[in-house]
Amino acid sequence: MRLTRYFLPVLKENPAEAQIVSHRLMLRAGMIKQQAAGIYSWLPLGFKVLKRIEQIVHEEQQRAGHIPLLMPTLQPADLWRESGRYDDYGQEMLRIRDRQDREMLYGPTNEEMITDIFRSHVSSYKDLPLTLYHIQWKFRDEMRPRFGVMRGREFLMKDGYNFDIDKAAALHAYNRHMVSYLRTYERMGLTAIPMRADSGPIGGDDTHEFLVLAATGESEVFYDAAVTELKLGDRAVDYENRAEVAEVCREFTTLYARTDETHKPELFDQIPAERRRVGRGIEVGQIFYFGTKYSDPMGANVVTPDGSRVPVHMGSHGIGVSRLLGAIIEASHDERGIIWPEGVTPFHAGIVNLKQGDAGTDAACEGLYAALKAAGLDPLYDDRDERAGAKFATMDLIGLPWRLTVGPRGLAKGVVELTSRRSGESEELTAEAAVARLREIYADR
């Protein structure tokens, strides 16, 4: 993309309404525009990152064997009356009446609807296990939306639902989700720690939240420092293998890590003092096992091999997709702007033309731009007629992890400059070598 042909309304000054860094940077980098309290338009740059995150979530869910579908944002009230939640959910649920005066709601979550789909089409144990998920906009009418996309009223969420024959199978689905989530967050450059949690209005016994450590987090967290060292890495996990999946979960949940909701000081104090940590975290996902809480009242039963009918065991599992934008920025920025992890960056690299209009420099930039695209990369070429400082400032603000700087001085030596946004380190190399290097960096992304 050429910057002169793109739509990137960056702001030089901080908008007054934004209090926390991720919100400020998203506004300044031209990623979002607020339309009402807690409701945002996603401008091209923000939309691009949102789509990258969504893509990673899809890939990891499908790798775990979970099946995508799409349910609507608007739901009929009757489904929620069956589960009893129409009256229980409270003011957070946005209720709407259509022209026929039918009661509708903008879905805050989808347990009822997915259960309805399941019971309509599945009736035998032979169809289990089954995990369905979607990525769809939700609406929760928060009392006080804040922190930009971190606590919006309208937000994009991946929510998945497993249907299993018994508790053991459902707990395997729970564990499978935990592992797939760990991998998902790692691919986004995040360290997200599973912490034992409270179940809230979803209900159920087993639940973990995934917290990204950040000073601006809304939850207070208590953990063993060793937990931040755990990495899933490239290890191959067979999602069908219950014991193997459970072992990974054990590895990631044995060390103490809890939010203030479930914190037990007497357990915390058993951690060696030098590893005890109290901090703050951003919740970016949560998994639940809740047994037959919905299948029972809604009649989601299957016939077992011996011919009896039993309600299925279920769980639900969510990732706050739009919230992740904020969480990633909170975890990865500096005073000059965002620093995107390679896994989610909106463009793989930026090209800065230091002398726009100079025939040689322009030609070199064009060549580099074409070569990067030919290599399967997605570059952003700053071809504006701006001074070097302005171009650098824009690149730093929008946070592309790699910058290629092209100017007459370097070209005289036959080189361009490749700079890491994260470390600030530069190296001079030929255009061909720079393309090869970037190709290597993004080889498996």
Next chain:
RNA sequence: CGGGGUGUGGCGCAGCCUGGUAGCGCGGCUGCUUUGGGAGCAGUAGGCCGCAGGUUCAAAUCCUGUCACCCCGACCA
């Protein structure tokens, strides 16, 4: 929902107390000079002062109502 605050060009703000018909910085556009970390000079465009009503010869300014947004708190992917 309780408490506090703010609405003035695209963004950040001043003006309001003490009414006299709107100003500054950034940004935009034009020209010239400049050009390896947010340039300089000159010119120029852009405002129903959130909305409605009232007081007044006259309202951004005073009064009443209303809407929106922000912050603190209690609640949450």
